[in-house]
């Protein structure tokens with residue numbers, strides 16, 4: 001049976017069911033059992049599964065990442081939770097040198113079935129150290145799977161798959177997705193960790209969205225439709241491995257590619273996608289692929305500066321229409337009470 | 352009073368950045384900064400407003416920063432979690448817990464290497480003591496005999512996580528630091544006078560070249576971890592505990608001793624200074640994304 005759950009609730013259900021199904025699953029992270037429960041995604045889990053399996057940790061992300069690796073290499077399935085990607089950087093050595101390479105450097109004698117959940121911040125002045133979106137950093141490392149589910153449905157299915165996977169999976173969750181609801185089955189189900197999904201079909205241009213930017217691409221596709229242009233929207237979902245075949249086959253149909261990353265353009269995931277499409281579908285391209293994303297500087301804190309930092313639907317529509325040789329002027333969507341640094345009007349930070 | 356004003360104005364939604372208020376923890380900031388000279392440096396983390404002000408940072412530029420204005424202490428780039436006032440010797444505050452500690456040690460290294468008599472004070476919380484980098488920094492400071500005071504404000508919580516789930520109960524934080532061979536002391540962090548005595552004592556020995564000191568101060572945060580509200584209703588700490596600490600209010604402690612009179616005229620003067628700073632912030636322009644400089648790199652090497 002399906003019901004409407006938000007992103008946080010969907011992840012909580014995935015964790016809850018996984019904890020019930022497999023005694024080797026443990027969930028740990030700063031604030032996991034606290035009254036806020038990591039934006040709702042871990043609420044009630046300690047009460048249901050006990051403090052031995054669902055636990056807070058000392059402010060020691062680096063060590064605990066190694067601890068989780070040690071657990072995983074000896075048969076457990078730990079899920080680590082961090083309220084910001086930025087905090088996980090203190091554990092980057094463990095993630096990159098140890099977790100990612102463990103299976104390889106010990107010649108396949110051990111596997112590392114662990115999940116690292118991290119939240120990507122945005123808005124309300126999160127600023128330079130609380131709103132980075134570092135998927136490209138993780139995606140650079142062989143040995144990691146990197147996922148960014150966009151919908152609550154995918155979040156649940158991919159979280160269950162990530163926990164069952166024998167590989168280390170890095171899951172980046174956009175803060176603004178947490179309050180968004182979706183139809184989510186009650187049952188246990190798996191969404192593949194390595195497949196992009198066409199979320200809207202179209203014929204004139206392919207828009208590839210990453211995480212929250214998929215929603216902005218969908219809004220842009222609506223605007224384009226009103227102008228008589230048909231955009232196909234692909235939700236990337238998996239950052240490593242990249243589902244290049246899904247993107248290439250879409251571009252073979254539309255001949256145009258615009259990628260909207262939730263991250264820096266320079267050295268980013270979008271460059272890898274463009275490279276793959278140019279390598280595999282060069283002759284299908286009508287125009288050069290284009291990319292949108294974060295500019296080449298850290299996130300500023302003041303809303304006056306941060307509002308300008310993120311691609312918006314009308315800007316995406318504008319860029320897409322220019323690639324189609326058209327000049328329309330698309331208006332910013334009516335946001336009502338919601339300012340540009342809020343996912344919804346009730347959100348007043350602070351975190 | 353500054354933090355109260357911020358808390359009161361925050362719901363107007365004009366300060367659009369996370370704020371970690373220091374209400375309840377003022378005595379540590381004031382007592383520790385009291386013995387610092389203007390050439391000395393202070394460094395802090397996410398909860399830094401009191402440290403910034405106690406070190407002499409500009410109130411106007413603090414509020415302008417919270418309001419996201421171009422006149423703020425980082426021109427709107429940093430917000431509450433990234434403060435600096437170099438003219439006052441407040442080097443930096445950054446919010447990745449523990450990460451500003453080695454920077455403070457580096458500033459102390461630089462002071463020693465360059466023959467200055469400057470010393471550096473770094474503020475950390477009890478949670479920060481669980482990070483590896485703080486221990487690596489303590490070790491470095493001891494090995495190099497650096498002029499640095501580590502001041503740990505132990506307010507019993509890291510966000511909503513109590514001590515029991517983070518650290519063993521049979522040793523203190525000062526004991527933990529002492530393992531590095533650093534001189535330690537501990538005291539009542541809600542008594543500004545006691546703090547000042549402990550800090551002055553530390554500064555005397557640091558200035559005499561006797562190396563770094565670690566000071567543990569017990570205190571308590573009144574409001575929620577991040578944001579303007581009280582949060583005793585959400586169940587992570589007891590009202591009894593809160594009331595106990597509230598009865599030990601740093602300002603009341605001084606008032607009871609007659610050190611601080613809370614005369615209406617004094618309070619009024621502070622209130623009007625705060626009012627002016629808020630006005631200044633509100634009247635200041637926002638930074639303009641078209642013209643603002645994003646100082647990422649120097650583009651050339653000469």
Ligand SMILES: Cc1ncc(C[n+]2csc(CCOP(=O)(O)OP(=O)(O)O)c2C)c(N)n1
Nearest residue numbers: 087398446447448476477478479508509510
């Ligand atoms: C490396 C890192 N992990 C997690 C966080 C999130 N965080 C911000 S403040 C804080 C608690 C810090 O506790 P403590 O050092 O005791 O300072 P207090 O807030 O009590 O003043 C946490 C976990 C962070 N900023 N950096």
Ligand SMILES: [Mg+2]
Nearest residue numbers: 476477506508
């Ligand atoms: Mg604390």
